[in-house]
Amino acid sequence: MPRPSDSSRPKFAAGCRWGTHGEERVVLFPEGMIRVEATGLSILELVDGQREVAQIISDLAARYDTADPARIREDVLSFLEKLHDKRVVDY
Amino acid sequence: MAIVDKPLALIAELTHRCPLHCVYCSNPLEMVAAKQELATEDWIRVFQEARQLGVLHLHLTGGEPAARADLKDLIQAAHAAGLYANFITSGIGVSESRLGELIESGLDHVQLSIQDSREDRANWIAGTKAHAHKIAFATAANKLPVAFTVNLVVHRQNLDHLEEMIAFAEELAPNRLEIAHTQYYGWAFRNRAQLMPTREQVEHCLSTVEEAQKRLSGKMRIDCVVPDYYARYPKACMGGWGRRLLLIDPAGQALPCHAAGVIPGMKFDNVRDHSLEWIWNESVAFNRFRGEEWMLEPCRSCERRTQDFGGCRCQAFLLTADATATDPACSLAPKHHLVTDQQIAQRDSHIEETTSWSYRANPQ
Numbered sequence: 001m002p003r004p005s006d007s008s009r010p011k012f013a014a015g016c017r018w019g020t021h022g023e024e025r026v027v028l029f030p031e032g033m034i035r036v037e038a039t040g041l042s043i044l045e046l047v048d049g050q051r052e053v054a055q056i057i058s059d060l061a062a063r064y065d066t067a068d069p070a071r072i073r074e075d076v077l078s079f080l081e082k083l084h085d086k087r088v089v090d091y
Numbered sequence: 092m093a094i095v096d097k098p099l100a101l102i103a104e105l106t107h108r109c110p111l112h113c114v115y116c117s118n119p120l121e122m123v124a125a126k127q128e129l130a131t132e133d134w135i136r137v138f139q140e141a142r143q144l145g146v147l148h149l150h151l152t153g154g155e156p157a158a159r160a161d162l163k164d165l166i167q168a169a170h171a172a173g174l175y176a177n178f179i180t181s182g183i184g185v186s187e188s189r190l191g192e193l194i195e196s197g198l199d200h201v202q203l204s205i206q207d208s209r210e211d212r213a214n215w216i217a218g219t220k221a222h223a224h225k226i227a228f229a230t231a232a233n234k235l236p237v238a239f240t241v242n243l244v245v246h247r248q249n250l251d252h253l254e255e256m257i258a259f260a261e262e263l264a265p266n267r268l269e270i271a272h273t274q275y276y277g278w279a280f281r282n283r284a285q286l287m288p289t290r291e292q293v294e295h296c297l298s299t300v301e302e303a304q305k306r307l308s309g310k311m312r313i314d315c316v317v318p319d320y321y322a323r324y325p326k327a328c329m330g331g332w333g334r335r336l337l338l339i340d341p342a343g344q345a346l347p348c349h350a351a352g353v354i355p356g357m358k359f360d361n362v363r364d365h366s367l368e369w370i371w372n373e374s375v376a377f378n379r380f381r382g383e384e385w386m387l388e389p390c391r392s393c394e395r396r397t398q399d400f401g402g403c404r405c406q407a408f409l410l411t412a413d414a415t416a417t418d419p420a421c422s423l424a425p426k427h428h429l430v431t432d433q434q435i436a437q438r439d440s441h442i443e444e445t446t447s448w449s450y451r452a453n454p455q
Contacts, residue, residue: 014266015200015238019147019175026147028175030200030238030267031314033099033147087267087312 003077004053008091010080011049016088027088034088043079047089053080095333095372095381097145101174102152102338102349103134105165109154110183112218112450113206115244115279115286117349118154122454123341131161133362135168137339140367142172149174154341157184163196170197177202179242182228183221190231200238202269203228207249208259216248218450229263241265246273246286247442250296257303261311268311270300272318276350280409282448289438293321320430324395325402325418332380332404337371345370347377350405354414380404380414389425390417 004010012027019028025041026033036044042063046056057076061069083089107122129137138149149169156162157180169176177200178193185193190201205225207213213222232239241260249256253270260268272293273279273286288296300315307313319326329336329348338346344359345367351357360374371377379385383396390401401407402418410419410429417424 013238017175017199020173021147022145028147028199030177030202030240 003081004084004091006052006054006057008053009049009051010047010053010056010084010089010091012047013087013090029086029088034086039075040079043076044083044089047080053077053091096335098141098335098337098371099146100148100150100336101137101141101146102150102336103137104338104340105134105151105153105156105159105162106341107154107454108158109181109451109453110158110219111155111181111221112452113204113216113244113278114218114282114448114450115216115246115273116451117274117277117279118451119277119350119352120281121352122452124455126455127342128159129339129341129343129362131164133343134165137343137362137367138165138169138174139172142174144368144371147175148177150177150179152179155181155183157181157189163189163192166193166198167196175199180204180228181217181221182225185228185231187231187234190228190237191235194235194237198237200240201232202240202242203232203263203265205241205243205256205260205263208252208256212249226263229265233264238267239265240267240269242269242271244271244273245288245296247288247292247437248286250288250292251442253296253299254303257299257313261307265311268313270296270313270315272296272316274318275320276353276405276409278449278451283433284436284440285448287320287433287437288318289442290321290434291438293318319403319406319418319420320434322420323422325399325406325420325424327399328403328406328418331400333371333377334381334400337367337377345374345376347380348405350409351376353405354408385415387415387417389423393423 016027016029019026026035046059057073060072080089106128107118108125156178166176176198178198179202182203203225206216210222214220241263243256243260275283279286300313304313333347338349339362340346343362345362346359357376359376360370386401390396402421404414407416407418408414411426419426419429
């Protein structure tokens, strides 16, 4: 599947939602759960079906103003694509 | 003793009552009578204890879970406890309004079983006129805000028109299609000769599924696994004995899997007498095949022992009469011939409609 575009509004796929596993925040889906590392968590917390991809990137760029914007963009697009393939995120 | 991991999922067999009589039902041949079933408050306590123990997913199954009038209350309690609630159903007895109530109570996901694309064949497998109700259920599930999976059970009697069944599943429009090869326990083991596919059917199935996955990518996810009788290595049954899952039967007995009751000498503790935590950590049944102490060769020195745990203990027993044997589904098993002999028998026998199989009975 293609990567999301700047105007895509990613959201959790049907049956996917947040859960907790011990102290850890995880994503539950019908057949199991996935653990998300710190960068992924900060991206996924902005996935709400409202924000566009461009907005997610600029929000993260504002939060991590020392990071390279091109790197943030690449992290967001590749992460969303990966979760789309796992059917956790739709866009 | 091995370090005990915490369970991730609880399978709750709420009842063995079911309006269907599927010839491959995974329920045990000896079923729990309605009057022995756990009460609502027992189940609610079990759900709360499960979450405290670390369980994330609750799979509500049966029999037909909708045969319990308190299903809505149970889902509500599961949701309140913080569990992800999955309802596995035949669709019978679940109108659109009832499904709507279950969703409002906190249901996360529903899985509908489908027997065939052709109504007469589907009803023949189920032993009752269920097919039309399932289509109605799928229509309702699509109108409502719930994640929806169709589970298509495949075997010798329907694999020759798998393309047609996938097309039918597309019309039902689930988020996900699970193509589940029959596993040979319970009623399916009794009917194995009529249900086990040929190698040719399995290979055709895998290429058909691959094609459909490509064609439907982004629209409907399709999951399918190679049935273990035709795989090179055995399945890591239940993610390993007493490692990931526990199952509570309708009377409150705690089992490491659906079929564990077939292994002679097993004693299962009951949630009426013990906490779930005690059962998970201390019960003889859950500890019986944990770790590697029980393993025989070739498992004991096999590098795959930490991946598949020697395969399925119940299948090992059903085929070899020794629950500690290497699962004969494994190509390295000393008794692998028990599986290959069956493959040959399936290849050499005709696929034909039979009236000689056993329909799943209902409990008292």
